[in-house]
Amino acid sequence: MKPKILFILIAVLGLLAYFPAAASACAVCWAGDGGPADNAFNWSVLFLMAAPYTVVGSIAAGLFLAYRRSAANPAKTKSVEPLVHLTLNPEDGGR
């Protein structure tokens, strides 16, 4: 087997070993008494987990829409007059 595939397989198996169900690592899930506080934390965690994806996705969508708008209006995005020529004499191709 290729070393890269083997490494990925070992990494995935290693991650599986750290699941809370196997390691009882989550203090809220495994130390709580199953009351309303656990439910409250669950909902709060779900909300806070979704928040960064929502925010970053919205920013990305805003950038994409701005790009689409500028692409639809090529007159505004056409290159302006060149800032500088890379050679003093544009016809000069060498030294």
Add this chain to the structure above:
Amino acid sequence: MAKSSTARRFDEPLAVVAEKRPAFGEGGPPTPPVSSNIPIGSNAWLAVLIFIGAEAMFFAGLIGAYIVFRVSSPIWPPPFQPRLPIAATGVNTLILIASAVTMRRALKAVVAGDRKQLVRLLGATAILGGMFLAVQGFEWIRLIDFGLTVSSSVYGGLFYTLIGFHGLHVLGALIWLLIVFSLAKQGRFSKERHVGLQTCNMYWTFVVGLWPLLYGLVYLL
């Protein structure tokens, strides 16, 4: 200078164009001139967009904390606490939403090149925003009189923290808007150049868009 220097010496005759040889490779057509890429948005627009993202995460944290206390309490609002003014705040919500409409129309006015309309609409937005803050302040004074304070209960602490921070953001947006209004009166914005107004509109839309979420979460649910 060193003998091996490649710098041209003053006594050296100028090379004839035909005798010039390329420094490397075969030579060829000259490289194209450097031209700028016009960005899709200004730096200020991007900065405010990312700032709004950071503010959104700030409110997400506060809302997350509110959710923990709200869902874990069997009775909400807790007993013996003053009830929130749902109806008055509902009307206040409509006032704030109206301010977002006028702000949006102000942006359209600057794009259309109508300076008088721009100034009028910015003024209307500022008045509506000020009304929102005034009504909120008045309701808060009444709630404090009825005994709901930051230290009276978790309910009071959550309410004033969440709604208070939103109020602070509206106040900041209002101060920004007044500066933009003053600049608009001086004629500093044009169809081609109105980044200040555009970014103010973005931030105003954010604080207005956040309010119905907070109103529904804190007042209605």
